[in-house]
Amino acid sequence: MKKTAKILFLLLVFAIVLTGCEADISVPGEVGQDIITADEALKVMEEEEVVVVDAQKSGDFEDQHLDGAVNIARNDITTFGPYPNMLADASKIESSLGDNGITNQSKVLIYDNNNNMDAARLWWTMLVYGHSTDNMKVISGGLNALEEAGATFTSGEYEVEALEYKADEKNEDLIATKDEILAQVNNPSDDVAILDVRTADEVSEGIIPGAIHINYVDNNKDNGEFYPPSYIQRYYPDNDITPDKEVIMYCQTSIRAAQSYIALHNAGYRDLKLYDGAWIEWSSDSSTPKAMPTGAPAEPSAQDGS
Template identity: 35%
Template sequence: MQKQTKKWLLSLLLVLLIGTLAACAGSTAYTDAQNIVEASALADLMAQEGVVVIDARSSEDYAKGHLKGAVNLSPDELNGQGTIPSMLGTPQQFNRVMSKGGILPDSTVIIYDANGGVSSGRLWWAMKAFGHENVKVVNGGASAIVNAGLEISGDATQVTSSAYSSKGMDASIVATIDDVKDAVANGTATIIDVRTPAEFDEGAIPTSILYPHTSNLYSDGTFKSARDIYLNYKDLGLEKETPVILYCKSSYRATQTMLLLQEAGFSNVKVYDGAWLEWSVSGEETTSPAGPVEATVQDAS
């Protein structure tokens, strides 16, 4: 009888252990994350002092319906006016845009979009680059907000302008063309191209590895877990301390990848600000002939 009891207890413990492990392995939600927040946590967060929610979609989509209380701000508003139109603008321009959105340097900023974290990632990266630390992206974007049953409004949120002052550019997360040249010539960093295979085949930066940004998403459009991201990029040969430079066509899609790599513990990651738009006209070597490339709304990347 005692042996049977022991066997039963051991069997029960084994079942409980397997269930616990399965639950842990199956959980893909981001809880207590540095850069990502679940839509289910938004209501409580928005009730706190100093929280600003940004809808990074187009003004047309915002007008059709947005999270009540969200401010519409496109990442395009932070682009400079130079020969490469997608590069970040000046600190003064950044300050003006943040002030218009009612954002202060100590605000907690939460961003959502409807394109797999591309627009949110771009705003997140730009804000980080100019020294704003407390900024997060909603996992699953606008769809997740609707699915969470949060209140949707068609009325524009009334904003009281602020007086924002940035800390200047943080070069630790922004790669220049000289950084990329050094990586190509001397292997100082692993270069990852997050564009589509078709774009990669038309021309790419030498030594770069293709890994499309869409590979960072599950089939429902939510971000892969930090564990899955780590394992996927480890398969590419990356360790958490590996120097990495990410690029796409216009440094939008690459920022989504950076967001997730940083969340997964990769600590030495930069986005090439000039991206393929700059490299393709620089006279530098490419993997195949590449003429001048124009930024388009369709690519938005």
């Protein structure tokens, strides 16, 4: 009996090696709750009371936006000090959301025309200030996907009744500082991974020592929609970004990093932080160590392009 069990075990191991598949790595959080398809979003708009937020630049919004959408652009949720595109304070967020008819209880659908990055940054900002993940989703593929789904668009300005939004205290657990990054660089922990989501050209000029490079656009399919959680759950562990680690991500100013943040969160990752000062803070400090990247992202062991 023991011999038979051993043979069966060896056959199972051989099958796993032969197929190139690995055992599933469990994720701690709910999967698929943060990102919604354009078709699903249009159905929600018909059936529920929601606020649709267009995260384009104001000029692009005026040229074309979903009929009934409000506009919250990047400048409405960030500040330019001490470094560009850093998280704005609570009072600015309260004004930006409240002035656009959003309350703490509002269900919000967000889209952009920029590889999902600005929509994701607004989603992350609202998360930091306490908005429930049950009440906000990013529309995968943004404006182009909505067009393909048959959405109605308009142009020009809009009017909306201002309401009150009260931000919670900033959740520092979702934000990494330069000192945290430096501590990890100087004394690396196996439980922490630093993720650089910039382009290959950008990282070729320098990277935070020990960081793993995965371009944020790798989260998207060719049509600009996010890959499903099943793909993310293979792609990132194949590159040593596993759900059991604290993952700290950054780009040039951590707008793109927010897109990687939501892709991982949507796939069940929960111990996530955004380094808000980002590469621009790190590289501007002559005392911080810099390194050159090694290798390239691995392909998932079992791809799912759906």
